[in-house]
Each structure stands twice: as structure tokens, then as C-alpha cells.
Amino acid sequence: MQSKLERADPLKVAILGNRGIPASYGGFETFAEELSSRLVRHGHTVTVYGRKQFVDRNLRLYKGVDIRVTPCLKHKYLETVTHTAFSVVLSLFKGYDVLLVCNAANSFLCGIPRLAGQKVVLNVDGIERLRKKWGRIGKALHHLGERMATWVPDCVVTDSRTTEDYYLQEYEFRSEYIPYGAPVERSSSQEAVDRLHLKPREYLLFVSRLEPENNAHLVMEAHTQSGVEFPLVVVGDAPYNQKYIRELQRLSEGRNILLTGAIYGNGYRELLSHSLCYVYGGEVGGTHPGLLEAMGAGCVLLVNDIPENREAVGEAGIIYPFNDVTALSRLMSQICGSPEAYRHYSLKAQGWVLEQYNWDKVTEDYERLFYRLVGPPGKF
Numbered sequence: 001m002q003s004k005l006e007r008a009d010p011l012k013v014a015i016l017g018n019r020g021i022p023a024s025y026g027g028f029e030t031f032a033e034e035l036s037s038r039l040v041r042h043g044h045t046v047t048v049y050g051r052k053q054f055v056d057r058n059l060r061l062y063k064g065v066d067i068r069v070t071p072c073l074k075h076k077y078l079e080t081v082t083h084t085a086f087s088v089v090l091s092l093f094k095g096y097d098v099l100l101v102c103n104a105a106n107s108f109l110c111g112i113p114r115l116a117g118q119k120v121v122l123n124v125d126g127i128e129r130l131r132k133k134w135g136r137i138g139k140a141l142h143h144l145g146e147r148m149a150t151w152v153p154d155c156v157v158t159d160s161r162t163t164e165d166y167y168l169q170e171y172e173f174r175s176e177y178i179p180y181g182a183p184v185e186r187s188s189s190q191e192a193v194d195r196l197h198l199k200p201r202e203y204l205l206f207v208s209r210l211e212p213e214n215n216a217h218l219v220m221e222a223h224t225q226s227g228v229e230f231p232l233v234v235v236g237d238a239p240y241n242q243k244y245i246r247e248l249q250r251l252s253e254g255r256n257i258l259l260t261g262a263i264y265g266n267g268y269r270e271l272l273s274h275s276l277c278y279v280y281g282g283e284v285g286g287t288h289p290g291l292l293e294a295m296g297a298g299c300v301l302l303v304n305d306i307p308e309n310r311e312a313v314g315e316a317g318i319i320y321p322f323n324d325v326t327a328l329s330r331l332m333s334q335i336c337g338s339p340e341a342y343r344h345y346s347l348k349a350q351g352w353v354l355e356q357y358n359w360d361k362v363t364e365d366y367e368r369l370f371y372r373l374v375g376p377p378g379k380f
Contacts, residue, residue, distance in 0.1 A: 010043040011370055012095060016087040017080065017102035020050015020069070021062055023264070027180070027289035028102045028125070029054075033063070034181060035100075038363040040064035047094070049087035051079075084109050092116050098370045101153070104145040110153035119373040121366075122153040124175070126163055126286030126308065147171065154373055157366075160287045162307040176369060181359035182292035184350050185269070192267035193274050196258065198233065201339065204332065205275035205299070207235040207268070207290045208282060210245050215281030215304065215323065220251050222328035228336040229256075230276060237262040272297035277335050277342070280304060283323065287312050292357050295349035300342045302331055316352040317345060 015032045023029035036046040040063065047066040053074065059067050070090060072083030084106040091099055091113060099113050104124035114120050124146070149156050150173040158164040158175040167173045193200060204223065208214040216234055223232040234257060238245065252259055263271065272278065278299035280291050283306055291312050294301060301317030303309045310319060320328045335342050 010045065011039075011097045011367075011374065012045045013039060013098045013100060013370065014047045014049065014087075014091050014094065014096045015100045015102070016049045016091065017084045017106045018048070018050070019054040021048050021065065021067070028123075030289055031123075031180060032102070033065075034359050035363055035366060036065040037063040038359065039367070042363070042367065044367075047096070049083075049090070051083050080105055081109070088112055091118070097374050100366070104149050105142055107145045107149040107152050114152075114154065119155075119370070120153040121155045121157060121369065121373070122149055123157045123159065124149050124163070124167075124286075125159070126284065127166060155369065157369070158286070160308050160311055162311050163286045178362060178365045178369070179357055180287045180289055180292060181362040182289070182296040182353050182357045183359065184296045184353050186298055187266065187269040187273040189266065190270050190274055192263065192270040195267075196233070196260065196271075198231070198258075198274075200274035201276045202230050203275060204228075204230055204232045204277055204279055204336075205235070205271055205294075206232060206279045206281070207271075207294070208280065208288070210234075210236045210238045210248060211241055212244055213282065213284040215283060216248055217251060218323055218325055219279050219281045219328070220248065220255070220257055222325045223257065223332060224255050225325060225329040226332040226336075228332055230336050231256045231258055232279075233257075233271065233275075234259045235261075235263050235268070235271065269297065272299055275299055276339055277302055277332075279328070279332075280309065281323075281328075282306070282309070292353060296353045296357075298346040298350050300335060300339075300345045301349060302328065302335070314352050314356070316348040318342075 015036055018028035018032045021033040023033045032048050036048050039046045047068055049068050049070055051072050052069050057069050070083060070086040072079050080103055088109050096118055098119045100121045101110055102123050107122055110120040110122055150171045156175040157178050159180045164175050164177045167175050190200060206216060206219050210216055249259060272294055278294040279302045281304045282288055283304060286308055295316055301313060303313050303317050303319050305319045305322045318331060320331055
């Protein structure tokens with residue numbers, strides 16, 4: 001799909017505040033890869049700043065996107081902001097028209113490039129301070145980051161209407177809504193499925209960062225309580241939450257549950273495409289990227305009842321009462337017992353993604369925002 005703005009003068013854009021591309025961790029990394037590569041195809045020059053532990057130092061170009069690796073302090077509280085700080089300093093000397101910064105925790109760093117004449121857009125994601133992993137100091141810093149987001153950058157982007165409403169009600173601040181995107185595709189290959197000794201459409205799938213607020217433990221309890229024969233496959237990791245992961249490992253012992261660790265790329269898409277249903281138990285955050293990708297792969301969805309999840313799924317999935325293990329268990333039994341009765345959700349999900357979460361449309365929305373900030377575009 002070609003950009004409707006393809007005749008406008010190209011921009012020089014940098015994307016900061018994520019782990020880098022190729023995407024190999026989470027939502028912001030996939031966002032950076034999908035957006036940057038499309039902007040390049042539209043004629044723009046784009047640089048993505050990554051972290052040395054996630055990006056090959058010898059990688060200079062990926063899908064036409066310039067790659068720069070900057071250092072950071074490997075610490076739960078400091079990794080994100082120190083990496084962004086190094087990236088911001090380097091960006092001051094590169095002549096970028098626009099910096100797109102990810103994560104509200106980085107909001108205080110957005111003022112430096114603004115003083116240098118660069119336009120700064122901040123994508124705040126969800127309400128990070130509500131995550132259980134943060135202690136009192138972490139929550140306070142994220143709350144401060146939210147407040148600073150309302151006045152330090154040139155523009156704030158929220159990827160869900162729920163988060164947009166939160167900033168409006170909490171701070172009387174109107175953000176720019178641009179959704180996250182997802183591809184609509186099913187993988188016909190099944191190497192990852194075979195490697196894990198699974199059978200297509202005979203397993204339930206949970207994919208998320210393994211942190212308490214994503215409730216892998218509740219999903220595992222519901223699966224055990226349901227007594228279904230099909231295994232539950234739990235995909236994910238969390239570098240700073242090994243205690244919780246050990247607890248999940250203990251819960252899985254002797255049960256029909258498989259913890260795989262993190263799986264990316266084709267293997268991840270194969271597991272989505274051949275699952276019987278996809279379960280998401282998250283209770284905090286903005287739009288969950290894995291949820292959209294599951295819909296794009298045509299998964300039957302079982303989703304925890306919070307506003308962000310209801311918004312993302314619409315009528316294309318099944319919502320279970322908030323953190324209700326018994327209700328989730330019952331729905332698992334029903335889907336596993338009569339899978340054909342729920343197949344219509346597959347087409348609904350893919351249609352909903354095409355309508356609401358199209359990466360090409362997302363890219364054009366960002367282009368329009370960038371040009372609005374930089375000034376009226378010229379012509380080639």
C-alpha cells in the first residue's frame with residue numbers, strides 16, 4: 001500500500017525508547033519495526049536506536065532502517081531511561097525532523113531535543129504505574145512521567161481510547177489517538193508446533209510477558225480446574241521477574257501445562273495460527289499487541305474483562321469476568337468440548353483487525369502527525 005502522502009518532502013525520523021529492531025522482545029519493538037520499515041518505503045529516512053543486549057552491534061541497516069546501538073545501565077528501574085538518555089544526546093547531532101519516543105517514563109527527556117529545535121512525539125503506551133512489578137518508588141516515578149508527558153513533548157500519542165480517556169480525565173489533557181497495528185495472516189507451516197510435540201487445534205495458548213498482572217498463574221489454575229485434555233502452552237519471559245517465573249514452573253509441575261520461554265518470529269506465528277484458542281489474562285496496560293496479533297491470526301479469543309481488552313476485541317472474542325478462574329475454566333471446557341461452535345470468531349477477529357488495526361493506516365496517521373508538527377509539506 002502506497003502512502004497518500006508519498007509526494008510530500010521526506011522526513012528524517014528517529015525512534016527511541018525501545019529495545020531495538022529486529023523485534024525480539026515486546027510490543028514497542030514490533031511497533032518500531034513495523035512503523036519504521038513502512039516509513040522507509042514511503043521515502044523517509046528512519047533511524048531506530050536499540051540496546052546492545054538486544055541488537056547485534058554489527059547490524060547497521062535492517063529493512064532500509066538505520067540501526068544505532070547505544071548503552072544503558074542494566075537495572076530494573078534504570079535500563080529504559082538511561083538508554084533513552086544516551087540516544088537523545090546522540091540524536092541532537094543528527095538533524096532529525098522528528099523524534100518518536102516510546103514509554104511515558106521517558107517523558108522528562110523529551111525537553112532536551114525540543115530545546116534543540118526537534119519535534120518530539122511521545123507514545124505513552126498504557127498506565128504503567130499500575131503494574132505490580134513496581135515498588136512505591138517505581139510507581140511514583142511513572143506517575144510523575146505521566147504528568148510530565150502532558151507538557152514536555154510536542155505531542156502525546158495513546159494507542160487506545162481507554163488510555164486517551166484516562167489522560168483526559170486525570171490531567172484534562174487531550175492526546176492524539178493512533179492505534180497499534182497487527183498483520184492479518186495465518187501460518188501454514190507448523191515446525192514450532194511439531195517441535196513442541198503439539199497437535200494443531202489441540203492446545204490452548206497463552207502469550208505474554210510473565211509478570212503478575214498478566215495473570216498466567218490464574219490462567220494455569222483455570223486450565224487445571226477445567227480438566228480439559230488439551231494442553232495449555234504458556235509462552236513468554238521477563239528478565240527482572242525470575243521469582244514469579246519460578247512460581248509458574250512450580251504450578252506447572254505434574255500438570256498438562258507447557259512453559260516454553262520466549263518464542264519470536266515464525267515460531268510465534270505458527271503457534272498462534274494452529275492454536276484452538278488464545279487466552280489473555282492481563283489486567284493492566286494499553287492495547288496488548290499479542291492480543292491484536294492473535295486476532296490477525298484468526299484465533300478464538302478468551303479475554304479478561306478490563307476496558308482496554310474490551311476495546312481491543314470488540315465483538316470478535318469472548319470476554320470472561322475479571323480474574324474469575326471458575327468462569328474461565330468453564331469457558332475453556334466449552335470451547336474444547338465443541339470447537340466448531342466457536343469457529344465463527346476466527347473470521348470476526350481477522351475482519352476486526354483489518355478494520356481497526358491496519359499497520360498501513362497506522363503509518364499514514366503518524367505521517368500526518370509528523371507533518372502537522374514540522375509544518376506544511378513541500379513537493380518533490
